[in-house]
Structures are given as C-alpha cells and as structure tokens.
Amino acid sequence: MAAKVIDGKALAATVRQEFKRRTDSLIEAGLRPGLAVILVGDNPASRAYVRNKTKACADVGIYSLLSEFTVNTPQDDILRHIHQLNADPAIHGILVQLPLPPHFDLRLILDAIAQEKDVDGFHLYNVGGLISGNTVFPPCTPYGVQRLLESENIDVAGQNVVVVGASNIVGKPMALMLLQRDATVCICHAKTRDLAQFTVLADILIVAAGKPNLILPEMVKTSAVVIDVGINRLPDGRLIGDVDFEGVRQKASYITPVPGGVGPMTVTMLLGNTVESAERFAALRH
Numbered sequence: 243m244a245a246k247v248i249d250g251k252a253l254a255a256t257v258r259q260e261f262k263r264r265t266d267s268l269i270e271a272g273l274r275p276g277l278a279v280i281l282v283g284d285n286p287a288s289r290a291y292v293r294n295k296t297k298a299c300a301d302v303g304i305y306s307l308l309s310e311f312t313v314n315t316p317q318d319d320i321l322r323h324i325h326q327l328n329a330d331p332a333i334h335g336i337l338v339q340l341p342l343p344p345h346f347d348l349r350l351i352l353d354a355i356a357q358e359k360d361v362d363g364f365h366l367y368n369v370g371g372l373i374s375g376n377t378v379f380p381p382c383t384p385y386g387v388q389r390l391l392e393s394e395n396i397d398v399a400g401q402n403v404v405v406v407g408a409s410n411i412v413g414k415p416m417a418l419m420l421l422q423r424d425a426t427v428c429i430c431h432a433k434t435r436d437l438a439q440f441t442v443l444a445d446i447l448i449v450a451a452g453k454p455n456l457i458l459p460e461m462v463k464t465s466a467v468v469i470d471v472g473i474n475r476l477p478d479g480r481l482i483g484d485v486d487f488e489g490v491r492q493k494a495s496y497i498t499p500v501p502g503g504v505g506p507m508t509v510t511m512l513l514g515n516t517v518e519s520a521e522r523f524a525a526l527r528h
C-alpha cells in the first residue's frame with residue numbers, strides 16, 4: 243500500500259492558528275510579538291525566504307522588521323544593528339538570513355544575537371543546549387520535523403533513525419533532538435561510504451542533503467517513515483526534494499512531499515519561537 247503523505251501545509255495552517263491565538267492574547271495584554279529579520283546581500287532565494295517569513299508574521303499578527311544590508315556593508319555595522327535590536331523592547335526574536343556572503347564571520351554575527359532572542363536557535367549557547375536537551379529555542383527546521391512526526395503519533399523512542407546530511411542547521415541538530423527523544427541515531431554525509439547500507443536500516447529516514455533523487459526505493463526499508471527536508475530547483479523551475487517521491491511512496495508508511503512538507507513547518511516553528519519568546523518577555527514584566 244502506498245505511504246500516507248504527511249501534509250505539512252495543512253499542519254502548518256493548524257499550528258499557526260494556535261500561534262495566532264497566543265499572539266492575540268499577548269496583544270490584548272499590551273505586547274505585540276516582534277521579529278527582526280536581517281538580510282545581507284542580494285541572494286534571490288534568501289530574499290524569497292525572507293518575504294515568506296515576514297508575510298507569515300503578518301498573517302498571525304506578529305510585527306516584523308526587515309533590515310537589509312548590501313554585501314559591502316562593514317561587519318561592524320551589522321553587529322551594531324544586532325546590539326540595537328537586542329536592546330529593543332519591541333523585538334523578541336532576531337534572525338540573520340543564511341547563507342551570509344562568505345567574507346562575513348558567521349559565528350561572530352550569530353553569537354552577537356542575545357540568547358533570549360535567538361529564535362533561529364543558531365547561537366552557540368543554543369547549539370550547545372542541543373547536547374544537554376535544554377536549548378532556549380530549538381532550531382526551526384528540525385523542530386518542524388519533530389512536530390510533523392508528533393502530528394502522526396510517530397514515536398521515535400527506540401527507533402532506528404538515519405539522518406542523511408550533517409549540516410549545522412539541519413542534520414546535526416535534527417540528530418541531537420531525536421537522540422534526546424531516545425531514538426538510535428545514525429548521521430550520514432557526503433563522505434559516507436555506501437549510503438544505502440545505512441538508509442535501509444532506518445525505521446525513520448530524514449534526508450537533508452540538497453541532492454535530487456539521492457534516495458531511491460531500494461535504499462528504503464519497507465514501511466519506513468521518510469521525511470524529505472531537501473529543496474532542489476530543477477532547470478524547468480519545479481521544486482523537488484532529495485527523495486524519489488513517486489518510487490519511495492510505494493514502499494514507505496509515511497512520506498513528506500516537496501513542496502508542502504517540511505518547508506511550511508520551518509517557517510511555522512519560527513513564528514512559534516517568536517511567540518514563545520514574547521510570552522517569556524511578558525512573564526518577566528509581571
């Protein structure tokens with residue numbers, strides 16, 4: 243039987259209603275959640291992601307402030323701006339859209355964000371918190387995947403989870419978050435020899451490599467849960483994931499589509515982290 247397709251768009255819409263209700267309550271209490279987005283350079287994909295995030299904020303009632311910097315902006319100007327946002331009571335979340343142009347010191351910039359406003363979860367404190375299970379904010383893409391699994395009551399405890407992709411923003415935090423939930427986790431990357439010998443063992447396979455059709459049906463265990471984080475744009479403009487969706491869905495028990503799977507949940511969890519942050523600020527006022 244073909245896999246159940248997990249509808250990330252529908253789940254995102256439901257979860258956003260919850261975040262809208264929480265935003266409305268905060269506004270009633272005199273505090274509108276605020277997200278600052280920093281965009282450096284003119285990467286068209288980054289610009290599209292930022293547009294998507296600020297629109298999503300508007301949809302749930304979160305105030306968003308977009309600050310744009312040219313690629314030639316001195317790094318100190320960006321750091322100074324982050325420090326101003328750290329001190330701004332109207333702002334509860336700050337994110338720097340990645341990737342940054344390569345001449346910027348990514349670590350220095352991310353670590354300039356106040357921990358309590360680090361809604362993307364990339365500050366070193368948050369990264370370290372993934373090890374011990376007490377982040378201030380979980381990073382949004384793995385958090386979205388976790389929420390997708392929960393929505394289908396897929397318990398990860400004791401399951402073999404294979405994460406394909408070991409980046410700092412998706413693969414590694416994803417693996418640590420699932421380990422924290424008692425999964426047995428294996429992380430694969432570009433230098434993994436014979437990827438299939440790992441992926442066939444996965445009860446839950448999470449793929450975030452950015453390689454179209456990396457995962458073929460013969461690499462997937464029958465009835466596995468397959469979560470496709472990858473986003474790849476084909477020359478004809480279509481978006482596809484890293485998984486051969488049509489082939490693998492005949493074998494898996496659950497699968498996420500691209501688009502309409504993990505993507506909408508990533509932005510949704512960013513909204514959630516921002517609302518959560520605003521609630522913490524509100525609690526401190528009392």
Ligand code: NAP
Pocket residue numbers: 383406407408409410411412413430431432433434437450451452453456471472473474504505506508509
């Ligand atoms: P990244 O920084 O380029 O990392 C890719 C990871 O995949 C690296 O660890 C790399 O290994 C590994 N990899 C590359 N080719 C591989 C192969 N043939 N076999 C096994 N592993 C391989 O990318 P990212 O930022 O993590 O993003 C990954 C994908 O997810 C991209 O398509 C991105 O667009 C998408 N994404 C989607 C969302 C969403 O919301 N849906 C959010 C973020 C990212 P090495 O470490 O050895 O180089």
